[in-house]
Amino acid sequence: MQKAVPVLILAFLASIAVAGTLQALDARERTIAATAANLDMTVALARAQLARTGAGEAQSVLDHLPAPAPGAVFAVAGHDGTILATTPPRNPASTALLTAALADLGSDRQVATGRRWTGGTEVVLAAGSVEALRIVALRPLDQVLARWLSRTGLMILFVAITGATLLALGAAYYWQASRARRADDIYNAVRARLETALTHGRSGLWDWDLEDGRIYWSDSMFALLGFETRDDVLLDADIEPLIDLAGGDIQSFAREMRARPTPQPVDERFRMRHADGQWICMRARGELVAGPDGGRRLIGIVVDETEERRFAEHARQADERIRDAIGALSEAFVLWDADNRLVICNSKFQQLHRLPDTLVRPGTHYGDLLAAGYQSVVRMRHAADMPCEHDGRTFEAQLADGRWLTINERQTGDGGYVSVGTDITSLKKQQEMLIDRERQLKATIADLKRSRQVLEHQTQQFAELAEKYAEETVRAEAGSRAKSAFLANMSHELRTPLNAIIGFSELMGNGTFGALNQPRYVDYCKDIQASGRYLLEFVDDILEMSKIEAGERELRRERFQLDRLLGEVLRAAKDDIDAKHLTVHAKWPVGAEIDADRRAMRQIMRNLLSNAVKFTPEGGHVGLRMRRRGDRLVVYCEDSGIGIPPQAMKTLGRPFEQVQTQFTKTHSGSGLGLSIAKSLTELHGGALRIRSTVDVGTAVMVTLPVATREERGSWPRDPALALH
Structure with missing residues (x-):
């Protein structure tokens, strides 16, 4: 309700705004249409009278027409466009409008009605002709819409006041709901602390209404007995099978408590049956008090004494064992x-x-x-x-x-x-024998000292070897950095000629500057272009891997929806999927947001999906799923392909490592795609794991952390999406 009320208020305000807008636009069109109809009717009336009286009575005819609306102008003109009569009387503005309107109409003698621009002013115009006369009636559009603008302003004011009132009510509701939520949080926190203390103390809280036979148990009491927590109040009959009182049943105990005066402390021992059938020794300490209605209530703490009694028994047995041990x-x-x-x-x-x-x-x-x-x-x-x-x-x-x-x-x-x-x-x-052995021991100690000197010498040698190992490690790291720098420079140097090769082969293949004489050359150009693009992608992979190994790959984090990115990657691979007649199963939650490098995430998902499509035979299936697990997002890329042998799993993911089988030998690739995906995943603080079975398929799981910022809204249910 706390989330639905603001949404309903906003939806209601939006509905009022949309309805008001539609009504205002409809009223505007009706106002313009009514004005055009009135002008057309006036022109028709003037035509009928002029047909009887002739041009000499043009001004009299216009004067006897119904009074024009504010801003309206009626005129009678000759065949050459000369204005013979007007109403209201002429003024420069109206004369200019009439002259422009007559010029726009030209020699057209047909009846004309509607909106048009005349002399730089939008007007509503009606025109007609009789014999050699032209009758024109027009009214500026701003004069037509003046009253409509006034009514629309009042409507906007009403909508604004209504919206402000509803927003104020919504804010008051949200403020009150926030106060109630804070109060609930405080109550839950106090209750949680109390339940934690009772649970760790292996005790429970009782509030027993002896008159009505209704008993309240704390959550720790249910946990102590191994039962599921219940929010409702228990009855005497509910706990009758669980309790074993030394003085009789629970009813007789309740009668005894009701007969005692209040207030009075209570200290009783009894047994209760655990959910697993075992008996637990209990001790109840509380106070018998009078309730608001004068009845008796027993309020107190019930403590599990099973361990204490077991400890006392163990202490007694230990005392007996000690006496037996001392005697023995x-x-x-x-x-x-x-x-x-x-x-x-x-x-x-x-x-x-x-x-x-x-x-x-x-x-x-x-x-x-x-x-x-x-x-x-x-x-x-x-x-x-x-x-x-x-x-x-x-x-x-x-x-x-x-x-x-x-x-x-x-x-x-x-x-x-x-x-x-x-x-x-x-x-x-045996003392004398010990003296002899002491002399032998001293001799042995002397030998040990000599052995220790030998060990110290060996330790020195080990230390020197460790220093040499450290130096070799430094040299190896320097070599690795030099290798990464070389790959980066080589990749940059190769990109320029490759771009030229791809561009010129594309121009030649398309015949931009003239057709090639041999059709076979066109195929050769396409092969050159395809090979160049493959080599360029290979160089890009090497450049990306060298940046990652050199520690120069920086993540440009931004917050975006990962599900949309997965959809884009899936659509990009649709041609390859359709070419192999594969079935795709995709499933992920809508609106799953993550703080990550968008380009890196697209490269990870593209490489994984490309491998899945590449190594899946025709008619197989691939899957792309995502779900949330705690503070992490887990993406699964699955296929029913050839699988990976167990002996290849240890090296898979290293740069330039490929699984060489009879099937994969027919597929080109640099062997860097999975390594790049794994490295970029680890740069995000995630992990990449692979599970595969030969001739069954492969599943790659990418685990990514979600940002610590507060999530907005709740996750909707996972919609099942399928691409066929």
């Missing part, structure tokens, strides 16, 4: 709290110190365990290879039975500490 440790493990009381220990610790079961329980003090322990420490020293930390220590201890322990103690966050004792008796026995 081969080291002695003990955990003390900040008051030096036992929290947990494993059986290895109990066995190591030979502690009774009555003491190995949480809460036993460290001193009681130390006093009851059987194994005493006879020697203790700091482990030299273990670093000391401010919140823990590591030391070695030898027990009375000769065993050695490595004890690691670390302070916990609550002020306690954890101690782990590892039996290292076997490690002590």
